[in-house]
Amino acid sequence: MNGVYDSNPADRLCCRHGCPQKLFRPLSIWENSCIKALFSGTMVIMKVLVAMSGGVDSSVAAALLSQAGHEVVGATMRLWGGASDSGCCQVSDVIDARRVCDSLGAEHLVFDMTEEFERAVVDNFSESHRLGLTPNPCVECNRHLKFKEFLTKAERLGFDAIATGHHVRLGIDETTGETLLLRGADRKKDQSYVLSVLSQEMLAKCLFPIGEMTKEEVRLYASKMDLRTAAKPDSQDLCFISSRNALSGRGAFLRERIDFHKAALLEENTDTELGEVEAMELLTVGQRRGLSFSAGVRKYVTRIDIDKRKVFVGNEEDLLVDEVELREKTFTSSSLVSGRNVQVQVSAHGKARQARVSDKGIVFEAKSRRVAPGQIVAIYEDDRVLGSGIAC
């Protein structure tokens, strides 16, 4: 196959790695060490534990590192022990990951992390809904499982670093020496939002080998390397919710874990009672669909008062706010300081909005829609992740 890497080798270089790294951008610690090693004649071989879901991205991440000469061991985390049809944590995924490792001559391990996942992700998901919040389970999984439990395990097992198949890049701030977490080269696939909970300590031990590639390039590389996951579809849904229909699946999933309560539906400004909702725990601030009343105009959920069992709805302008208070802040970079002009993103692939960092959280440059409490607000300076917090 005459792929991108055959036809265009000149603009892609990373020492002897052969991995598709573009030049003229900040280099990651890893790349710096590689280049130094290249010029000093001592290639730094690292022992890397690659988190492999059985998908194409992590397969290529492992392949790139292996090709680069690193000692690679693949590991699949078994996270969810219950039923799922979303294509995650299935035996077939483990087989895919194992066979990719086999083809790379790498060992493959499987870790049972179902209990940790249940505690840190599923319980948090249920509890958040009980409190009327809108959780980000994928972010919590990254925070507690992939970049904490998994990373700690890797350290205990003597690995120098872990790698994942996330679409993000690393760089280095020449003045401060800080590791930079940057958006992935493929903007459509950029996963910096779900990794905005990583700290400097975590980043120092992480590699994201495919961050410079587009999804097409990843698939092309996988295909060129004859990896069995080359054409595997991307996983989309929450791995622990068993349904093609996310809403009904979420409801059915939560019904087994928390009690649902009816709530009065009130007009935001007038307190006029408009009707009733069956399960206020399933509603999200900003939600428009699924409200069982006809008002003639579009109405959005503006507030959920769990204690008083009231759900308020209003027009789009009723949702607009100036600022968002944040809790459980992560400082990915020390430059996340009050007064700094930044951009914020409130969903995985949402549009970034201009804002300013305040003591309590962030202040929008122009009034913006209220962020559903519980959602992660990721803070950027251009491509660089500065940190994040959970919307109050």
Added chain:
Amino acid sequence: MNGRETQSIGDGGGKRIYFDHCATTPMYGEVRELLIARLCDDFKNPSGLYRSSRSLRRTLDDAREKLAKEFCCQDTDIIFTSGGTESDNAAIRGLAGSNGPPGDGEFPAVIVSGVEHEAVLKPAQFLGASVIGTLPDGTADLNHLEDLLKVRKRNNAGLRLVSMMAVNNETGVIQPVPEAVALVKSYYPDAFVHSDCVQAFSSVDISKIAAGADALSFSAHKFGGPIGVGALVVKKEARKTFMPLMRGGQQENGYRAGTENLPAILGMAEAAFICGLKKPTETKRLRLLAERLDAGLKSISTHISLVGANSVKVPQIMLLHIPGAAGDELCYLLDLEGVEVSTGSACAAGAREPSHVLTAMGWDKKRAKQVIRVSLGRTNTEAEVDAFLTKLRKVLGGLTF
């Protein structure tokens, strides 16, 4: 691509130490030779009508007789199978006399112990079986079994089958099978008792168990025979109602259809004979090795404990609880050092799950993951035990728990 050799990670250097004889144990040299010879020659089907087939039929019958002596049963009791899992499945499903869970208000046809191998547990669960409680020392609770029997009796409910393994494959704890047989027969004289002897044959005298139980399971590769062959012993009375798992042929008197795997069966018979012959001396030798290992463990850390230490157990199966350590991580690190041990059970995906045996003993899931299983066998030596202790000390020293 794919031209790369396996990486340097994990070769451990030097000769590897195999301490996982419960998983499988190497074939005896004699068995290997016999197997190779039989695979190369004698390709005929023992059911053929010509003299060369009849000759093979005779060797098959000879093997059956030879095995009957070792398995303490009649030759006609033996049904050859593909191994322990098939034997267990065939016993449960063949003797339970039902095809599914009981209806509302009915009692299940089967009672099993909570520490059974999944090859018994899963088919039993499929039939909705009652489960005998497990004492904290790893033995089945006979008082609970009696309670289960009494409740049934009081409700005029029947009972078809009770299954209790002879030696637990994770802890090495010897289960009270003869006592269970006596108890079951005192309440239900017509009920059958099955005992999974897969792990027991190489380590204990099974004659007492075989004298009482109506069905017994065996697997050749656990006692020096080939993988993929085993036997289910079903006594005459139990055979009257036995429902075969495999149908479609008259082999094994119609109890297990399918052309007999003659080379493997002959290998199993030879292995059982050798194992039986060596059992008394080998048991003593392994006891000494296990004691050496146990003493060494105490010198490494007083926190390491042997699961089931206060119960009657076979010494060579040692489940070690190492507080604070994750079993799967220890296995990985020991593997890097060239030592092969296990953690216990695994799920289909290959992840190490908390052992159902330990949870049955009342352990919580977190604690149940802090174990490794060391199982010694005939190839192991004192030098290997000492080397293992050195490597374990090194691995534990490098971990910060």
